[in-house]
Amino acid sequence: MREEASIVSDLSVLATGALVVAGLVVLGFRLAQLQLVDAEKYSYDSVRQPVRTVQTAGPRGRILARDGTMLADNRASVSIAVSPEGFQRPSWRETILAISNAVARVAETVGLPVGLSTNAIGRHVRQELARPLVVWRDVGDEAVARFSENEREFPGFECIETEERVYPQGRLAAHVLGYVGRAETASPAGARFSFRDREMKGREGIEAFYDSYLRGSPGELKVTVDARGFAVGEETVVEARRGPDLVLTLDVGVQRAVERQLRGECGACAVVDPRDGSVLALASAPGFDPNDFVPVLPQALYDRFRANPLKPLLNRASGGAYAPGSTFKPVTALAGLRAGWPAGRESECAGVFELGGMRLHCARRWGHGPIDLRHALKESCNVFFCSLGCDIGTNALIRAARDLGLGAKTGVDLGVDMAGAVPDGTWKMRMYNERWYPGDLAQMSIGQGMLLASPLQMACLAGAIGTGFLARPRLRASAPVERTPVPFAARDLDVVRDGMRMVVDGGTGRLAGTGVAVSVAGKTGTAEVGRGATRRKNTWFIAYAPAERPTVAVAMVVENGVSGGGTTAPKVNRVLKAVFGEREAGE
């Protein structure tokens, strides 16, 4: 055979060898390109593709009253969750079915309702496969015990410790605290996460206003997933931290007293410390129990809230807008004094004030006779203040009202902060397309007409008259104190203070002062709203005490009352007794 094989054949055999070498070299070069030159790029891909990041939520901060009473706390809550990776089947449909069957089995053994549809499981498998699926949230102790006994029989299921919001004081200060719902963790960097855990989110009140403060800082979890998306392992990158506690200025004792007075009524009350603006109590009636919103508000209850014409969820104390009625008269008085009205000048009250075709009656139908400013406050004389208002003019009156904080938001650290209204010519033109008549001025002088204010504004106003400083109300204890002197002469303020002192000492508001350990200054108000059949009275009382150096200012409004002096003054009286204590008999 050797003789038959030519040189060419020999060479072609050797060429085969060369071909083998060449082929291996080509592969080697390509491999060098992949594994040496581009290795970094591929390493990045291989490291990145199995990683899912999860933003985890830390426990929510608590809310405390100024004395440390817990107003909003977290309680341990146990949920039962299932991890999908224990139920891998060749097809997604079978996987979902396997989970669904396992859930039904656990439900039967533990005695819980099957709360999860196959669709919900399917959605979780499609969207959040790498995370455990919470099947039963906030499970009771008994069910947890039964589950734990049989836990070995349920591979893939586990108890997860979470926290739920609880309001230990129940309905107390519900409108201030607000309530929580649930949302995904929120942070500016949140978008880069694959999944975000759900956590509590404040929906109303302090919970909403200080939501980002209470939420604390989110953590980060790195979950490794396989090609189908099932979790293989996880690693905490950043630990979630508990949100800080929030201490409020609220005084639980005062708040309780206020709410007791409002029980069964429809109304609101604000109690502030005029020296630094601390809100000691802020209540609105009717109220609600924020615990009903945990973990979610039942539909039936939601419907009841919506159907209730009294709107129990509305915070009337800072979000209500009421005509202040006669409680506005100290403002008119201050405006008059600033415009030069002599404190001692008497003016004749014949029981009715006539202007053009309009007739405004005094509470005392037969008139007060000749009366000066202090006594006009004491007796709440409409005629006096109408003529005083008309004498000084609209602008002076409006300026005084605004100087005392009306018509502007109080700046309280609460989402609900009604500015109310101090109407003037342009305002009336814009709202009603009508010009400003002298009658409007007369109405405004006695707090009627289109004037609107919230109880919180009126409490601040009372305090400003008492101290000479208008303080911004604040609910967070560590919020900065902001107070500005009111632009009225001390002499003028003293005149009005005298008048308001006389209101309680034998005037229209005498029921407010009886038995209180300190002297009280105040003003009654009875604002008429509506006409004809819907005509009713909102009865007011504003006060500050002690009259000499006020530490407390109160404003309370009761809808559908009889009169400020008869309905509201006794309630304020009991609030003040709770604050200052009762005067001992015989003192």
Add this chain to the structure above:
Amino acid sequence: MTAALRRFNWISFAAMLALVALGTAAIYSAGNAREAAVFHGMWKANLATAAAGLLVYFALAFLDYRRYLDLFAVPAYAGALVLLVAVLFAGSSTYGGRRWLFGFQPSEVSKLCVLGMLAWVYGSAGARSWLRRFPGLLAAGAIVGVPAALILLEPDLGTMLTLLPATLLVLFVARVWRRGLLVAGCAIGVAFAAVLGAVYEAEKPGATAERRERILRYVPLKDHQERRVRVFLFPDRDPNAAGYTLRQAMISIGSGGYAGKGFRRGETNRLKYLPQSISMNDFIFCVYAEESGFIGSVVLLMLFGTLLLPCVWTAYVATDGRGRLLALGVSTLVFAHVFINIAMSIGLVPITGLPLPFISAGRTFLVTVMACLGIVQSVSLYGREREK
């Protein structure tokens, strides 16, 4: 016997054992990444198969190949044809091909039978002279064509493709109508280029669906083959569907880097991003390269070189025509597997279903390849002796 032991090709033998060891390790990694417990012990099965293969290897190596070739070339070829027909009717299918008959793949064995037949027909001392001319080429076409057509019916295009270069080389060395052979070789090359070009034209960015349709009507490729060629041409397109496998293959190989991630530490394989159905077979190189890195890849390539170059040398020094053709054909066949398999994993050729010799977990194929190398060993032992 001492003379035989002196001629025994120890280098190639050692390389083979080393490759079996590396393959077993890779199968261990790939198998244990899978859920089903069946695959966890696959590496043991591979070792057992290798042991059986070694018996076949020694038997074929120390027996005189001339004797068994003369005796069995024709019956083995006929038997292979029967099995290839049988598998079409009675075979069981896995991953879209009817390839299995009672746990083994006739197509793998048939490749050896075809090469044996070719060597016997064209290498025998008494070969007729018409075999060197055009009719000889026709005869070769028939010998290779019939089993190739049967394999294509399974379908198993990759296996068929490895036979092509081996056949061409064997015929060339056997000096069968070289002019025609060259033309045929060129024609095949042009045909491949034309198919590639046509798919490129049809799929290139900006081509309308209508134009694509019109071109592809004339391209003799099935849908999945056309898709593979498309992925080869545009690897970055569609990385989550058609291009997924290639992309994951490249990620696993590339992320192995310089020194690899370590035994059983390849995430792409462990987390099943590399499709599990192929990680133990056609794409096992990815598993190996991810764990052992560039160094491991080079070691593997050098082992294959150490395995095959002595075989080519055996063909070169063989004085017997049959031995020369056998050794050449067999080493070309094994090399074609090595080259195409690794090249498809790294995007140098379109993806084709093809195992990597010694590394992939295929029992029939492992025994076949070891038998091939046993025959080459026999050629190196007896190919230079006068026939007794």
